[in-house]
Amino acid sequence: MYREHPLKILKYSAxxxxxxxxxxxxxxxxxxxxxxxxxxxxxxxxxxxxxxxAIMLFGFGKWFFSRVDFDETSLIHTQGIIxxxxxxxxxxxxxxxxxxxxxxxRPFGAVRIYADTCSGILKAPDMKMLLSNKVCNHLFKKIPHxxxxxxxxxxxxxxxxxxxxxxxxxxxxxSGMVYIAAFFIQGGQIAKDIFSASAAPIExxxxxxxxxxxxxxxxxAVLIALLIAVTWLLSFFTNMLRYAGFELRRDKHIIExxxxxxxxxxxxxxxxxxxxxxLRQNLIMKLFRVxxxxxxxxxxxxxxxxxxxxxxxVQTKKQVESNLxxxxxxxxxxxxxxxxxxxxxxxxxxxxxxISVGIVPITYILGEIFDKFRNLTLFVAIMAEIPSxxxxxxxxxxxxxxxxxxxxxxxxxxxxxxxxxxxxxxSREHFxxxxxxxxxxxxxxxxxxxxxxFHGETTEVHSVKAIRTSDVLAMNNIxxxxxxKVEPTDFS
Amino acid sequence: xxxxxxxxxxxNILKFAIVxxxxxxxxxSYEFIPFHKLMLFICILCTxxxxxxxxxxxxxxxxxLQYHVSPEYITKKSGVFFKVEQTVKFSSIQYLNxxxxxxxxxxxxxFIILNVYGGKMLLLFLRHSDSREILKYIxxxxx
Numbered sequence: 275m276y277r278e279h280p281l282k283i284l285k286y287s288a289x290x291x292x293x294x295x296x297x298x299x300x301x302x303x304x305x306x307x308x309x310x311x312x313x314x315x316x317x318x319x320x321x322x323x324x325x326x327x328a329i330m331l332f333g334f335g336k337w338f339f340s341r342v343d344f345d346e347t348s349l350i351h352t353q354g355i356i357x358x359x360x361x362x363x364x365x366x367x368x369x370x371x372x373x374x375x376x377x378x379x380r381p382f383g384a385v386r387i388y389a390d391t392c393s394g395i396l397k398a399p400d401m402k403m404l405l406s407n408k409v410c411n412h413l414f415k416k417i418p419h420x421x422x423x424x425x426x427x428x429x430x431x432x433x434x435x436x437x438x439x440x441x442x443x444x445x446x447x448x449s450g451m452v453y454i455a456a457f458f459i460q461g462g463q464i465a466k467d468i469f470s471a472s473a474a475p476i477e478x479x480x481x482x483x484x485x486x487x488x489x490x491x492x493x494x495a496v497l498i499a500l501l502i503a504v505t506w507l508l509s510f511f512t513n514m515l516r517y518a519g520f521e522l523r524r525d526k527h528i529i530e531x532x533x534x535x536x537x538x539x540x541x542x543x544x545x546x547x548x549x550x551x552x553l554r555q556n557l558i559m560k561l562f563r564v565x566x567x568x569x570x571x572x573x574x575x576x577x578x579x580x581x582x583x584x585x586x587x588v589q590t591k592k593q594v595e596s597n598l599x600x601x602x603x604x605x606x607x608x609x610x611x612x613x614x615x616x617x618x619x620x621x622x623x624x625x626x627x628x629i630s631v632g633i634v635p636i637t638y639i640l641g642e643i644f645d646k647f648r649n650l651t652l653f654v655a656i657m658a659e660i661p662s663x664x665x666x667x668x669x670x671x672x673x674x675x676x677x678x679x680x681x682x683x684x685x686x687x688x689x690x691x692x693x694x695x696x697x698x699x700x701s702r703e704h705f706x707x708x709x710x711x712x713x714x715x716x717x718x719x720x721x722x723x724x725x726x727x728f729h730g731e732t733t734e735v736h737s738v739k740a741i742r743t744s745d746v747l748a749m750n751n752i753x754x755x756x757x758x759k760v761e762p763t764d765f766s
Numbered sequence: 767x768x769x770x771x772x773x774x775x776x777x778n779i780l781k782f783a784i785v786x787x788x789x790x791x792x793x794x795s796y797e798f799i800p801f802h803k804l805m806l807f808i809c810i811l812c813t814x815x816x817x818x819x820x821x822x823x824x825x826x827x828x829x830x831l832q833y834h835v836s837p838e839y840i841t842k843k844s845g846v847f848f849k850v851e852q853t854v855k856f857s858s859i860q861y862l863n864x865x866x867x868x869x870x871x872x873x874x875x876x877f878i879i880l881n882v883y884g885g886k887m888l889l890l891f892l893r894h895s896d897s898r899e900i901l902k903y904i905x906x907x908x909x
Binding site for chain 1: 864
């Protein structure tokens, strides 16, 4: 029997303890150190002190009664003072185990452990613990583990340049904004003060940039552009720190991944529990024939605050062809398969075309209503038009590259979702459902939308539009071995 | 196939808890609501609701609650107005949460949560001996 790391007492103590601790420190700081003053302070603040002690005692009690056991077959975590909650996970059901060495926990020799199985409807880990390094090492001796060095079947350590490209390609201003929002929510007033202090130089830079511009771009537009650039850079640096030192090792049944510099994380993934492989590309990557190899496995990249579910950050098509089988025992197929009907290109581009065309009248109307901001609306319209046209191009590329390949034990679905191209490769063992949908417009052309569903904690749909109905029937026969006629879901 | 029922001691504890809560609400309304008619209405409402839940609905729900256990799967039958039947194969269970209360051997406040692919099943108000037996059915890993 083991206990969690004593630091967990703070976690178990109520969050609001800080509200009482800071006035306490301030009170001690403000007074002169004398016995009389201390007595008079304690006389006034006795209730606060008792509350703080009670909260700490409660946290200590929760920690004391929280126990971790590893027997021959299972990982057991018992929690609770009055009602005991015992969580039992057999090692064979573990999909992934993550060790997180946060920079502020390392000096205390503490490590966070996340254990995940294929069950659950939320993305939260099934078991979360804060252990000492010693207990963590005991645990990892018990669970199946990857062998090192010469015993590894495959090793992959991308060079720094690859991590740089990967971070650049998968960074977005949106992620940067999310970090800032999280900083504000969690940091409260202190975060706001820090941001106000750091916003002043940004404003100064904006003013300077605005003065030096030859073209007449509105001040607000320059500020927006700078804000986007700053948040993108923030996202980029976060990704760089997160994927620095990325290394993958594969044993017979386990994949072990290490990454991160400030907060190193080590993932152990059970190969049998990998639901499918997802090769991701954006349009630029597609043009240069490079891709990022991702996997879908509970606990790896499923929590939004942790890593992306990346297996090999940036790989050329040739590298993927030769290495994919070594990492995940699955090969990529290049056969023709079932392709979308090219005549039905409108199925792919209608939304993006409407958006890109619709921007023009909206800009004109807004310009008429808010005459003062005409220049700004024009700038925003141009900025919005660029991704809209980009989206049209992506959808046209998706029309020509999307396909479904069913070969032996593997199902391969190539499609585009948003701005990203996906090639999903899953085994029949993990395939659970085939969805066939047909709108009235599709019915007249004799085409359908085909959706594939694989095992996973959350439902993720992999859809290919404009597939011929006859092809869908053939697909159904291959997958389910029946000659039964399939009627698509009619939404008319 | 073995059939397990919810523990009747747990039913009595629940009845007592519900009656106590409704009595507490009555006292609070009597003390803090200044309008006599409103206070009377809330008191009657709390008492009637407490009695209906404690002496009609909960006993009916307990009677309907059954667990049919075979070596391969478990079926839970429940529901008063709408009958619900849920079956889980033991082989699909990924992990368990076993919840016990103080004096669980006599109170019947033993719960097991079966976490399976895509969802979970709650086994509620089990006798201590029944929960041990069900765990043995599920597998040696969980005993």
